[in-house]
Amino acid sequence: MTREAENQDETEGSGNARGGIQALDAALVVLRALAEFDGPVALIDLARAVSMPSSKVHRYLASFIHAGFVRQANRSGRYELGPLSASLGIAALGRNDFVNQAADAMPDLSEQTGMTVLLSVWGSQGATVIRWCRAPSPMVTSFGLGSNMPLLTSASGRVFLAWMPRPVISARLNLEVERAVEAGLSWPDLDLSAGSVDRLIAKIRGEGFASIDGRYVPGLRAIAAPILNWQGEAEASVTMISTSEQILSAAHPAVRQLLDFTQSQSSARSWKPAGD
């Protein structure tokens, strides 16, 4: 195998990274690159992104598809992450994370409050719903597991807006503002100036929770609060959904219950720095 000069950081000259398999290393680079794209990717683009011949990438993708980690969109071409990647992520999240503890406790919260509760984390595409606990009460379910919530107009997203390091969310924030401006959108409690966003952030942090009233999605109200790590950054967001206007008030018992819940969960262990 005519190995190319794609060694990234190791001092090895003889082989690849200590004791690994070269083909696998290259393949994982491809997989990671695929994950970093926003949507379906053409083979050529993916190959360019990783600086490999198309045929090489294609063979990797064939194996990934065979295993279920990747799926090709239509008949013609583009590749995207497959269901097994999602399963892998769910398994990874459920390992030693706060996610498990929070998810285990969510049914209780849902039952006590009679509301639908969902748990989301910050992914490359924004706030992503990873757990979902339905309440018996009627409720609009136009989104489900894996939904990406908007940063500005969802309670879950606003939690990350307020408690995520600015650099992490800035790209997403710019994207959403840009799109809103292009679409000519305007919102009840938020214009698109930087000052308005900062004021919103300050308000959310001050109150300790974020909310969305029925003016964005008619009839839908939600409150959300962060699960914080010891650095005060949001690791996850817990959201409660209701059709009642009243939960938006800080005096409503649901707010108290939500904050109790997230604060008790915040003491759990959090993300550990990458191994490597």
Add this chain to the structure above:
Amino acid sequence: MTREAENQDETEGSGNARGGIQALDAALVVLRALAEFDGPVALIDLARAVSMPSSKVHRYLASFIHAGFVRQANRSGRYELGPLSASLGIAALGRNDFVNQAADAMPDLSEQTGMTVLLSVWGSQGATVIRWCRAPSPMVTSFGLGSNMPLLTSASGRVFLAWMPRPVISARLNLEVERAVEAGLSWPDLDLSAGSVDRLIAKIRGEGFASIDGRYVPGLRAIAAPILNWQGEAEASVTMISTSEQILSAAHPAVRQLLDFTQSQSSARSWKPAGD
């Protein structure tokens, strides 16, 4: 590389699965096996689980660790999924959004079958049509986007009846039964006893799809199947409408196409362990 007999389903004799890389196939089997363990795994156990030599598995793991998909707990011992697996999964979750994906693929299904296809989710008023893909064939229908379908007497509704958590639908079910009783309605294949409903649910789940014949809405036949999420709950329902009586038979090709469609859109548990 002394290749072992790890192909079990392909007819290929020369290589492995169509155009893939053997080492990568084997490595992904390992990763998948790792994900299926509950917690940290010892190398030996993982090797046994996939029937490979420890050294082989160890080299794969070295590459996975190097890429960040796997972490080893301490200096010595056990392996677990790493942060990159979580990132990958979150990205995949967003990309495998059932509703949008199904909606994107609906035109194809409509074209292949020549039938009108609609997509519904569970809303506060019951099954709610959110996408609508008309077939060229003329068809008079009185409902459109946002219509609420009955739980008992629509194919879409029956899907939710069968694949939705009982608490979620119970209120709606009671309401419909109550109203039917008050109105003195009676239906061809369903009386209003609890047992009858349970029998209907069992039948639908057994067949994998729900149907409505022309006796409820004269001249209108429909079949519907669920798009299931990771929890096995119905995330959405895909319905095909026809005026022909024949589609109600499970032998009709449209049923096959519908089930293929929904299963491909669901988070398939049907991924076979690729390796040996």
Add this chain to the structure above:
DNA sequence: AAATGTATTGCGCATCGTGCAATATACATT
């Protein structure tokens, strides 16, 4: 219909993955 762009696939060479077994290391027992 021609043309362009892309995905897919033979093919032969030599690179590199593999199995075995030796070694290092951690853990349990006496």
Add this chain to the structure above:
DNA sequence: AATGTATATTGCACGATGCGCAATACATTT
């Protein structure tokens, strides 16, 4: 503490197999 056992890690040599190139198939566009 020392020994023993079990597991993780690593050389080594062979030859199977992954790789790049280029031809082909496929699809979409002008």
